[in-house]
Amino acid sequence: MFDIKWIRDNDAAFDRAMARRGLEPQAARLIALDDRRREHIASLQQAQERRNAASKDIGKAKASGDEERARALIEEVAKLKSALHEGEEAERELTAELTRALSELPNMPHDDVPEGLDESANVELRRFGTPTEFAFEAKEHFDVAAGAEGMAFETAAAMSGSRFVLLKGQIARLERALGQFMMDLQTGEHGYTEVSPPLLVRDEALYGTSQLPKFSEDLFRTTDDRWLIPTAEVPLTNMVAGASLDETALPIRVTALTPCFRSEAGSAGRDVRGMLRQHQFWKCELVSITTPDASLGELERMVGCAETVLQRLELPYRVMTLSAGDMGFAARKTYDIEVWLPGQNAYREISSCSVCGDFQARRMNARYRSEGEKGLKFVHTLNGSGIAVGRALIAVLENYQCEDGGVIVPDVLRPYMGGLEKIGGA
Structure with a gap:
């Protein structure tokens, strides 16, 4: 298993190691999977921040007597909660996809290992x-x-x-x-x-x-x-x-x-x-x-x-x-x-x-x-x-x-x- 952070920082070295194993370049594919996962996590974080803010605004709206705004915020929070639940499941699937891709690749040979494919x-x-x-x-x-x-x-x-x-x-x-x-x-x-x-x-x-x-x-x-x-x-x-x-x-x-x-x-x-x-x-x-x-x-x-x-x-x-x-x-x-x-x-x-x-x-x-x-x-x-x-x-x-x-x-x-x-x- 590999550290995706290391691959992002050493993509050329990783591809050279996989080539020694007889494989096509892998770094770009793995980094693209990680990008999708990271972008999704960022969107979840934004949704969570909005949910937290909206939850606080509900109390403020009720305190000021603005029941219409309070109802709208309650509805928004409910939708965000549902979206976050679905988003967390999607995050698990994206993480599993990346883990699966990483786990299917062989280890990198030491530098002093002889070159050759068989x-x-x-x-x-x-x-x-x-x-x-x-x-x-x-x-x-x-x-x-x-x-x-x-x-x-x-x-x-x-x-x-x-x-x-x-x-x-x-x-x-x-x-x-x-x-x-x-x-x-x-x-x-x-x-x-x-x-x-x-x-x-x-x-x-x-x-x-x-x-x-x-x-x-x-x-x-x-x-x-x-x-x-x-x-x-x-x-x-x-x-x-x-x-x-x-x-x-x-x-x-x-x-x-x-x-x-x-x-x-x-x-x-x-x-x-x-x-x-x-x-x-x-x-x-x-x-x-x-x-x-x-x-x-x-x-x-x-x-x-x-x-x-x-x-x-x-x-x-x-x-x-x-x-x-x-x-x-x-x-x-x-x-x-x-x-x-x-x-x-x-x-x-x-x-x-x-x-x-x-x-x-x-x-x-x-x-x-x-x-x-x-x-x-x-x-x-x-x-x-x-x-x-x-x-x-x-x-x-x-x-x-x-x-x-x-x-x-x-x-x-x-x-x-x-x-x-x-x-x-x-």
Whole structure:
């Protein structure tokens, strides 16, 4: 969400930022909507002033015995009251129209975000490890898991439809181990506070983190008008909705391991096989609430926390800085971590870490107070995956597969697997 006052004062800069997102100029349209709203408010103020003056004149007219003038003034006041009531409703509609227009525009990219309108313009920042190679032909994760009889897509489809999976046995335990390892790392070493949030939220929560109104088709809605969370970013970030925090309480760092639910609208034909793109999946989410001057540093810290997961698992990956046109709607700057999948012979996204500036905070009215300063300022919000559990499972299955069909359990996961060193195989 944007401040229309800032747009009025910086219309050219705003249009340049929207152009980097692949949009036509927006400032003139928004300012015209605001002008209509302002002109209407001014007319209401004039009508209110006239009503107040006429109300006073009624008493004066009666005091002087001018009953005819008093009746005329009473009639005028009644008409003004009715007009003001209608005018206030029109003001609400004009304000809602402006708010709607502002809420449908993506965040402005930071100056150092690469130019470009899609993923082809993303810039590689760094790599860890080298792509895994085998003396045999690498399998994709669903073929690896099939050997262990641990991944049943047809069974899941029979009860739930496409884009679901049923995990069994040691493969299911491996997924659980990954989630527990991530949470222990993020809370025990990186200072995040563990939260167990609601999985169902109201419209206001999704509006606050920018999924609504623009992306409703990507979400699942219940019959009582609540929504299944697409990511724990939603409840974690909304923990500060409407808050007036002391600066000394910042940064706030929270994490949650939750199921996530996405309808994947518009993704037909993409990664239809396997677990890469599911309606339901587990994710370890990281959220930070901080001050404007600390938010970019917090982004670097957050992506480092996510990288540590892959480093401990000894999985090859690379970090990409996303271009302006490839970032998510609410992001000002985003790093994607892409893990190497030998079965696909490609790097694929496993984590995305973003700083949103005050974009979400304005929608949630989340502010903080600095000691010795008057007024409140909006916090900056950040979110990231620390990391996606299902995709981590895919990466482990593919990078640790054996020629005999088994899977080596990464050293760091063995305590969570009861000391098991290998799943399946000879």
